[in-house]
Amino acid sequence: MPYLVALLLHCLPLAMGQYDICKSWVTTDDGPSWEFYACQPKAMRMKDYVTVRVDPAGITCGDPPERFCTHENPYLCSDECDASNPDLAHPPKLMFDTEDEGLATYWQSVTWRRYPEPLLANITLSWNKSIELTDDIVITFEYGRPTIMMLEKSLDNGRTWHPYQYYADDCMEAFSMPARRVRDLSTTSANRVLCTEEYSRWAGSKKEKNVRFEVRDRFAIFAGPDLKNMDNLYTRLESAKGLKDFFTVTDLRMRLLRPALGGTYVQRENLYKYFYAVSNIEVTGRCKCNLHANLCTFREGSLQCECEHNTTGQDCGKCKKNFRSRSWRAGSYLPLPNGSPNACAAAGSAFGNCECYGHSNRCSYIDFLNVVTCVSCKHNTRGQHCQHCRLGFYRNSSAELDDENVCIECNCNQIGSVHDRCNETGYCECKEGATGPKCDDCLPNYYWRQGCFPNVCDDELLLCQNGGTCYRNQRCLCPVGFKGVLCQQSRCDTDGKDCDAASGARASLGTVLLGALALQLRGCVDL
Numbered sequence: 001m002p003y004l005v006a007l008l009l010h011c012l013p014l015a016m017g018q019y020d021i022c023k024s025w026v027t028t029d030d031g032p033s034w035e036f037y038a039c040q041p042k043a044m045r046m047k048d049y050v051t052v053r054v055d056p057a058g059i060t061c062g063d064p065p066e067r068f069c070t071h072e073n074p075y076l077c078s079d080e081c082d083a084s085n086p087d088l089a090h091p092p093k094l095m096f097d098t099e100d101e102g103l104a105t106y107w108q109s110v111t112w113r114r115y116p117e118p119l120l121a122n123i124t125l126s127w128n129k130s131i132e133l134t135d136d137i138v139i140t141f142e143y144g145r146p147t148i149m150m151l152e153k154s155l156d157n158g159r160t161w162h163p164y165q166y167y168a169d170d171c172m173e174a175f176s177m178p179a180r181r182v183r184d185l186s187t188t189s190a191n192r193v194l195c196t197e198e199y200s201r202w203a204g205s206k207k208e209k210n211v212r213f214e215v216r217d218r219f220a221i222f223a224g225p226d227l228k229n230m231d232n233l234y235t236r237l238e239s240a241k242g243l244k245d246f247f248t249v250t251d252l253r254m255r256l257l258r259p260a261l262g263g264t265y266v267q268r269e270n271l272y273k274y275f276y277a278v279s280n281i282e283v284t285g286r287c288k289c290n291l292h293a294n295l296c297t298f299r300e301g302s303l304q305c306e307c308e309h310n311t312t313g314q315d316c317g318k319c320k321k322n323f324r325s326r327s328w329r330a331g332s333y334l335p336l337p338n339g340s341p342n343a344c345a346a347a348g349s350a351f352g353n354c355e356c357y358g359h360s361n362r363c364s365y366i367d368f369l370n371v372v373t374c375v376s377c378k379h380n381t382r383g384q385h386c387q388h389c390r391l392g393f394y395r396n397s398s399a400e401l402d403d404e405n406v407c408i409e410c411n412c413n414q415i416g417s418v419h420d421r422c423n424e425t426g427y428c429e430c431k432e433g434a435t436g437p438k439c440d441d442c443l444p445n446y447y448w449r450q451g452c453f454p455n456v457c458d459d460e461l462l463l464c465q466n467g468g469t470c471y472r473n474q475r476c477l478c479p480v481g482f483k484g485v486l487c488q489q490s491r492c493d494t495d496g497k498d499c500d501a502a503s504g505a506r507a508s509l510g511t512v513l514l515g516a517l518a519l520q521l522r523g524c525v526d527l
């Protein structure tokens with residue numbers, strides 16, 4: 001029975017198509033064991049998981065209620081949009097509902113009654129998850145497709161936006177770009193952003209409703225017209241720089257820049273027939289899981305990969321804790337047909353037991369020591385297993401050994417410390433008089449001036465005398481007539497000339513001081 005299960009699982013990759021399973025239990029000569037493969041989730045209807053935002057405020061019709069006409073019947077304006085009436089309202093969510101046969105439900109904008117001011121609307125779709133497109137984006141417009149619009153995409157949850165495709169009935173006029181078709185692109189230009197005129201010309205509002213972003217046509221450049229040769233596409237996705245990212249989005253934005261005109265000119269006398277109405281936005285794609293998951297589920301309001309290969313994160317973009325003996329890598333479509341899982345490895349399991357805690361990808365054998373050692377330890381680590389911190393760094397006690405933040409810089413004060421090394425708790429070795437973890441403070445009775453120096457004067461033991469004042473513990477400012485470190489010495493003691501000069505300054509001194517000075521002066525004259 002176990003053999004049968006093994007056999008069944010082993011056959012699954014073929015039965016289910018490429019990259020559908022992440023691992024299987026296989027029997028080899030050494031007995032049964034797990035085999036791992038690159039894997040990806042199935043493509044899904046992404047409109048079911050999207051959040052939408054329509055800008056600017058007030059662009060949705062019906063508040064206040066408004067009548068509108070159609071291009072087919074421009075003078076019979078009997079249709080009404082009223083946001084307060086569910087039967088007549090056209091809110092954004094109707095772009096993502098499931099349509100009943102034949103009855104389109106749609107979001108609708110206000111009419112172009114402010115012409116010639118442009119009628120602009122942004123429809124922004126957000127998934128809060130990277131998605132890889134697998135089929136065309138199809139936007140369905142009731143009552144005519146815009147004559148100018150633009151598709152933009154974001155790869156970073158809406159922080160930055162990039163043009164994806166331009167659409168106009170005249171590309172040169174609208175965007176100063178030549179009109180091109182995706183079908184004419186080549187293998188080297190498969191990810192070019194272009195302007196197309198295929199979806200903007202007037203063809204009767206009932207006839208051609210769809211605006212496409214042609215994912216299949218771009219895939220077909222590599223995989224052939226019926227996408228039969230997917231192996232070639234997967235090979236190219238691995239090797240061609242930027243090609244995978246071109247089909248990856250977290251957000252999409254349709255910038256509607258000019259509505260359908262139904263003719264060459266805007267008829268000013270009947271502006272109620274110009275507006276946007278979108279009944280459906282179809283986005284088909286799969287969660288981007290870096291080839292480390294074959295399931296993607298909707299949890300806590302967002303899509304999340306169910307990561308295998310001991311990876312974790314919304315996109316399986318990092319290794320699980322304790323599985324960081326080498327750096328994380330995405331799985332690869334190559335070699336065909338099962339790809340490489342590039343699984344994260346448990347501590348101590350890879351590289352012939354040379355553990356590097358994820359700080360190095362390379363080990364080397366040192367012959368004369370007979371040891372295997374990690375090479376080029378990153379993140380300021382060092383040692384045979386990158387298990388120590390480099391000199392000038394100390395161990396972050398709240399981080400695991402395989403954490404990128406495991407080593408913290410000592411940051412010793414260059415002047416106050418003996419060298420730039422510190423002990424295991426980050427304390428630097430201080431020069432005389434300096435203190436603090438980084439040696440940037442002075443001990444009591446020391447003052448800071450390009451290092452710590454013993455106080456010359458203070459308020460306690462080293463008092464300035466004879467009315468002198470202590471300047472920043474560095475020196476006494478002595479009254480005229482006194483000198484010495486603490487102003488303890490009269491200038492007259494050594495040099496009679498200074499005494500005369502001092503008498504001229506009497507007026508500027510306080511009375512008490514003056515008395516003392518007068519006494520001293522008298523003594524001086526007596527001599």
Ligand SMILES: *[C@@H]1O[C@H](CO)[C@@H](O)[C@H](O)[C@H]1NC(C)=O
Nearest residue numbers: 055056120121122152161255
């Ligand atoms: C639409 O979005 C673009 C940025 O992608 C912004 O510059 C523009 O002002 C927006 N237009 C409206 C009508 O909100």
Ligand SMILES: *[C@@H]1O[C@H](CO)[C@@H](O)[C@H](O)[C@H]1NC(C)=O
Nearest residue numbers: 128129300301302303304314
């Ligand atoms: C986006 O997804 C992340 C990861 O699942 C989640 O933590 C975050 O709350 C989500 N943000 C929003 C706005 O839904």
Ligand SMILES: *[C@@H]1O[C@H](CO)[C@@H](O)[C@H](O)[C@H]1NC(C)=O
Nearest residue numbers: 034036309310343344345346
């Ligand atoms: C992931 O870790 C588990 C538990 O240690 C192990 O059984 C499994 O084989 C690992 N998977 C891969 C792909 O390395």
Ligand SMILES: *[C@@H]1O[C@H](CO)[C@@H](O)[C@H](O)[C@H]1NC(C)=O
Nearest residue numbers: 396398399400403405406408
């Ligand atoms: C220490 O490691 C923790 C856990 O990784 C991190 O959050 C913190 O920022 C690190 N501390 C410093 C000072 O780098």
Ligand SMILES: *[C@@H]1O[C@H](CO)[C@@H](O)[C@H](O)[C@H]1NC(C)=O
Nearest residue numbers: 422423424425426427428437
């Ligand atoms: C580091 O130095 C400080 C200050 O000298 C000391 O208090 C601490 O115990 C030392 N830590 C270790 C681990 O030696």
Ligand SMILES: [Ca+2]
Nearest residue numbers: 094095105279
């Ligand atoms: Ca609809």
